[in-house]
Amino acid sequence: MQLWLIPILPLLGFLINGLFGRRFSKGLVSAVAIGSVALSFAWALRAILSLDLDHAHVEHYFTWIQSGAFRVNCDFSVDRLTAVMLMVVTGVGLLIHVYSIGYMAHEGGYYRFFAYLNLFMFFMLTLVLAANYLVLFVGWEGVGLCSYLLIGFYFDKKLATDAGNKAFIVNRIGDFGFSLAMFYIVKNFGSLDFATVFGSAASKPEGMLTIIGLLLMVGACGKSAQLPLYVWLPDAMAGPTPVSALIHAATMVTAGVYMTARSFPIYIHAPAAMETIAIIGIATAFFAATIGLAQNDIKKVFAYSTVSQLGYMFVGVGCGAFSAGIYHLMTHAFFKALLFLGSGSVIHALAGEQDLRNMGGLRRKIPWTFLTMMCAAVAIAGVPPFAGFFSKDAILLAAHRQAPWIYWVGTITAGMTAFYVFRAMFLAFFGKYRGDAHPHESPPVMLVPLVVLALLSIAGGFLFKIPAFLGTVFPSRSVDEDLTLMAISTAAGFLGIFLAWLMYVARPGMADALAGGVKGLYTLVYNKYYVDEVYDAAVVKPLVGGSRAVLWKGVDAGLIDGAVNGVGGRAQRIGGVLRLLQSGNIRSYATWIVLGSVVAIVALVEGAR
Amino acid sequence: MDVILFLVFAIIAVVCAINVVVQTHPISSAISLVGVMGSLAVLYLLLGAEFIAAAQVIVYAGAIMVLFVFVIMLLNAGAEVHKGRSLMARFLGLPALVMLLGLLAYFVQRLFPRGDMVHFGGFTGGSPKDIGMALFTTYLLPFEATSILILIAIVGAIVLARKEMD
Amino acid sequence: MGAVPISWFLTLSAVLFSLGVAGFLFRRGIITVFMSIELMLNAVNLSFVTFSYQLKKVDGHLLAFFVMVVAAAEAAVGLAIILTVFKNRKTLNIDDVDSMKN
Numbered sequence: 043m044q045l046w047l048i049p050i051l052p053l054l055g056f057l058i059n060g061l062f063g064r065r066f067s068k069g070l071v072s073a074v075a076i077g078s079v080a081l082s083f084a085w086a087l088r089a090i091l092s093l094d095l096d097h098a099h100v101e102h103y104f105t106w107i108q109s110g111a112f113r114v115n116c117d118f119s120v121d122r123l124t125a126v127m128l129m130v131v132t133g134v135g136l137l138i139h140v141y142s143i144g145y146m147a148h149e150g151g152y153y154r155f156f157a158y159l160n161l162f163m164f165f166m167l168t169l170v171l172a173a174n175y176l177v178l179f180v181g182w183e184g185v186g187l188c189s190y191l192l193i194g195f196y197f198d199k200k201l202a203t204d205a206g207n208k209a210f211i212v213n214r215i216g217d218f219g220f221s222l223a224m225f226y227i228v229k230n231f232g233s234l235d236f237a238t239v240f241g242s243a244a245s246k247p248e249g250m251l252t253i254i255g256l257l258l259m260v261g262a263c264g265k266s267a268q269l270p271l272y273v274w275l276p277d278a279m280a281g282p283t284p285v286s287a288l289i290h291a292a293t294m295v296t297a298g299v300y301m302t303a304r305s306f307p308i309y310i311h312a313p314a315a316m317e318t319i320a321i322i323g324i325a326t327a328f329f330a331a332t333i334g335l336a337q338n339d340i341k342k343v344f345a346y347s348t349v350s351q352l353g354y355m356f357v358g359v360g361c362g363a364f365s366a367g368i369y370h371l372m373t374h375a376f377f378k379a380l381l382f383l384g385s386g387s388v389i390h391a392l393a394g395e396q397d398l399r400n401m402g403g404l405r406r407k408i409p410w411t412f413l414t415m416m417c418a419a420v421a422i423a424g425v426p427p428f429a430g431f432f433s434k435d436a437i438l439l440a441a442h443r444q445a446p447w448i449y450w451v452g453t454i455t456a457g458m459t460a461f462y463v464f465r466a467m468f469l470a471f472f473g474k475y476r477g478d479a480h481p482h483e484s485p486p487v488m489l490v491p492l493v494v495l496a497l498l499s500i501a502g503g504f505l506f507k508i509p510a511f512l513g514t515v516f517p518s519r520s521v522d523e524d525l526t527l528m529a530i531s532t533a534a535g536f537l538g539i540f541l542a543w544l545m546y547v548a549r550p551g552m553a554d555a556l557a558g559g560v561k562g563l564y565t566l567v568y569n570k571y572y573v574d575e576v577y578d579a580a581v582v583k584p585l586v587g588g589s590r591a592v593l594w595k596g597v598d599a600g601l602i603d604g605a606v607n608g609v610g611g612r613a614q615r616i617g618g619v620l621r622l623l624q625s626g627n628i629r630s631y632a633t634w635i636v637l638g639s640v641v642a643i644v645a646l647v648e649g650a651r
Numbered sequence: 652m653d654v655i656l657f658l659v660f661a662i663i664a665v666v667c668a669i670n671v672v673v674q675t676h677p678i679s680s681a682i683s684l685v686g687v688m689g690s691l692a693v694l695y696l697l698l699g700a701e702f703i704a705a706a707q708v709i710v711y712a713g714a715i716m717v718l719f720v721f722v723i724m725l726l727n728a729g730a731e732v733h734k735g736r737s738l739m740a741r742f743l744g745l746p747a748l749v750m751l752l753g754l755l756a757y758f759v760q761r762l763f764p765r766g767d768m769v770h771f772g773g774f775t776g777g778s779p780k781d782i783g784m785a786l787f788t789t790y791l792l793p794f795e796a797t798s799i800l801i802l803i804a805i806v807g808a809i810v811l812a813r814k815e816m817d
Numbered sequence: 818m819g820a821v822p823i824s825w826f827l828t829l830s831a832v833l834f835s836l837g838v839a840g841f842l843f844r845r846g847i848i849t850v851f852m853s854i855e856l857m858l859n860a861v862n863l864s865f866v867t868f869s870y871q872l873k874k875v876d877g878h879l880l881a882f883f884v885m886v887v888a889a890a891e892a893a894v895g896l897a898i899i900l901t902v903f904k905n906r907k908t909l910n911i912d913d914v915d916s917m918k919n
Contacts, residue, residue: 626918628850628911632841636747643754657821661829668833668856672840677848684852687833691859694826698870703862703878703885710885715855715892722896723848726903748839755831759824767871768820774870781875782882790879797886804890811897 045089045101045118045171048128051082052163059160063153072143075156079139079163083132090125096514097121100173100237107176114234117173122515126368126508127170127300130375134292135163137491141383142284144488145390155195155282162188166293170300175224175234178301182220182265185294186213192289193281205277212274216264216298223257226250240307251308255315258305259322266298268326268356272349273574279341283386286341291348291382292375299355299371303364306516310362320360320441324448324455327353329571331458335465336568339396340385343466347422348378350459354437357448363440365512370433376502377418377430380495381463384415387488388470391481398469400477407481410489412471417496419467423460424535429502431532436509438531439524453531460538465553468546653770656697664690675730677723681716688712699774702782826867833860847899847909851892858888 055078169181194206267275334346358367442449667686695704840853869877
């Protein structure tokens with residue numbers, strides 16, 4: 043089936059644009075980039091439609107590592123889970139590529155942007171298609187690299203480069219956990235192939251599987267921005283908005299969820315690990331939602347929303363509802379990408395303004411953006427029958443079955459989600475315009491993807507019945523459709539919308555009054571609970587200071603340089619002493635020769651005797 | 652007869668050698684060296700080395716020593732002035748020398764306690780014919796190499812000793 | 818009355834060689850040192866010819882011949898060097914030619 047074409051086509055796009063794009067026209071660069079992703083999407087579609095996906099279809103390309111009995115191949119495999127991911131990645135990716143043509147039209151480094159985007163697609167598709175942990179890790183690391191490159195795209199702004207560094211470093215911490223998990227898997231299973239590991243997972247002791255599960259979870263926390271490794275995601279908003287949409291909403295951050303879902307045979311035999319995942323997920327969801335309540339930058343609101351929704355996905359996975367988690371992954375890709383792209387459109391309309399306090403009343407000036415974003419907002423709020431309702435409910439129901447308290451916290455979070463999303467919508471689009479730019483609608487090339495995503499957000503829940511589709515992949519868990527629970531969570535969503543309307547449309551001064559009332563709490567939430575500052579003081583500063591003082595001055599300058607220079611100095615001194623042997627006097631040399639020959643003759647004769 | 656011949660010329664050789672080392676003026680040393688070479692030529696004849704004896708007189712005494720004398724005259728070398736500066740040579744040289752001499756004598760005695768006796772005509776293989784035969788068959792490569800060596804020496808000597816072209 | 822023991826020749830060679838070494842070590846004039854070297858070479862030649870007699874082979878003569886050739890070449894070049902040194906340093910005292918000191 044030539045599955046390798048799916049990732050290779052974007053890689054070709056990267057190479058062409060990266061090497062020659064500087065000389066291409068903008069049109070050619072876009073054509074190459076969009077063309078490669080479109081072809082990849084088409085090929086993936088063909089693969090999915092023509093293969094029997096009930097059994098994983100594995101293609102073996104070459105042996106990568108062979109060391110004794112340990113062997114890692116470069117294999118790709120497709121099954122139903124992969125199919126869902128492929129469609130999401132290539133489909134949403136394609137839409138965002140098209141959007142970027144318009145968004146980045148006036149930016150410098152046009153070809154570089156598309157080259158990086160294509161490179162990202164290559165790595166993400168490798169991650170999704172991988173048939174063993176190591177190839178998945180290649181994709182994992184690669185998307186981290188592309189995230190760094192794209193966050194720091196405006197490399198002349200320190201804010202952006204710092205954010206890129208932060209993303210990469212925090213991701214690395216997660217990757218360390220992932221690596222440890224892989225080592226442990228190799229030690230106990232002897233192989234990293236999914237087929238081998240998952241086939242024999244049932245027979246391994248629970249303790250070992252729990253350790254593997256927890257270590258994999260550390261990796262997922264890093265990549266998917268869960269507590270405590272979520273701090274990079276809000277800062278990553280310093281990158282261009284399409285990047286935020288693609289990488290930090292729809293695809294890269296979902297890699298952790300995908301990996302966890304893929305490893306379900308390990309997790310279903312390690313309930314302790316699953317419970318940990320669920321707890322961390324719900325904690326992150328709640329925590330991030332509270333922060334999102336008070337943010338004023340439109341992108342930051344959605345960034346914290348992403349962290350929160352990722353928490354939901356992990357709750358789904360952690361409570362055994364794997365297909366529900368993946369379902370939410372897909373719907374979230376639709377409406378979160380739409381929210382980001384829409385805010386990009388707003389920012390583009392206002393020539394760079396991102397602060398919600400300087401917006402307002404835009405719904406008449408940029409109607410298309412307003413309408414499409416509204417579709418996303420109702421979807422994320424869980425309003426039936428839009429896409430978000432189905433997926434969120436599936437997760438909450440599974441959570442209730444697992445541990446009711448998770449359900450209640452999740453419901454409250456759903457209410458908060460609805461509140462802050464609609465707060466952003468009302469602040470931006472309703473009321474009077476508070477800024478001083480000249481808002482203009484975005485060009486069609488940016489609007490068409492918004493419309494497509496809006497349609498998907500509306501109808502995605504009906505069109506793609508993921509839980510049924512993935513039913514053959516994951517162990518089935520019959521979840522009763524408890525109407526009461528569904529009603530309660532939906533009501534929470536509506537309550538959130540109503541409160542937002544109340545505080546920002548009906549009585550505009552109410553929000554500030556409330557904030558003044560709980561000043562301390564508000565400041566805490568507004569400053570993201572000072573988590574970044576705590577990390578900085580507790581981890582970053584000691585490390586940097588220690589590196590500087592101990593490793594740099596002590597070890598490098600002192601020890602190593604001292605040793606090397608010391609050797610040189612010693613050689614010089616010895617040479618200086620030996621130099622004095624050269625007396626310059628020929629007769630003394632001659633004497634030495636005679637002495638030496640006497641010794642030599644004696645030695646020779648003694649030896650011969 | 653051979654013994655007397657040997658003793659006479661051996662004593663001449665040793666005396667001349669001592670003279671070479673002891674004399675202050677280089678020209679006296681050069682003449683004494685000629686004497687050494689002459690006596691050695693006779694000893695070669697005793698050993699049946701006719702060609703070598705002839706070569707010794709012609710090449711060594713006749714050419715090389717003449718060269719030495721020319722150079723001494725060219726440089727107007729005078730008698731040496733006593734100005735010892737090498738402590739090393741003064742203190743270690745004599746013992747080293749005595750050690751060397753002793754060693755050599757010892758080995759000679761050890762290796763040849765009752766060796767052959769040398770008399771005139773004891774060895775007839777030293778004629779020019781025999782030398783020629785060996786030179787152009789077994790020792791052809793060294794022969795060619797030495798001819799190149801002489802070429803190099805000629806060129807080197809000319810380059811080193813010519814006057815600067817102003 | 819007849820023959821000379823071979824060891825006498827070798828002893829003579831040793832004596833001459835040592836005298837050459839003595840001259841080489843203790844004399845200061847360059848030319849005298851050079852002549853001591855020639856003395857040493859002659860002593861070795863005597864040694865070669867003696868052994869050739871003992872082994873009843875002509876190879877020793879050949880070696881002595883080559884030594885003579887090399888000594889000739891060496892004398893030529895060496896004296897040329899001495900001339901150059903004299904031109905530059907105006908001295909024939911080897912103790913004064915010590916610019917390689919330290």
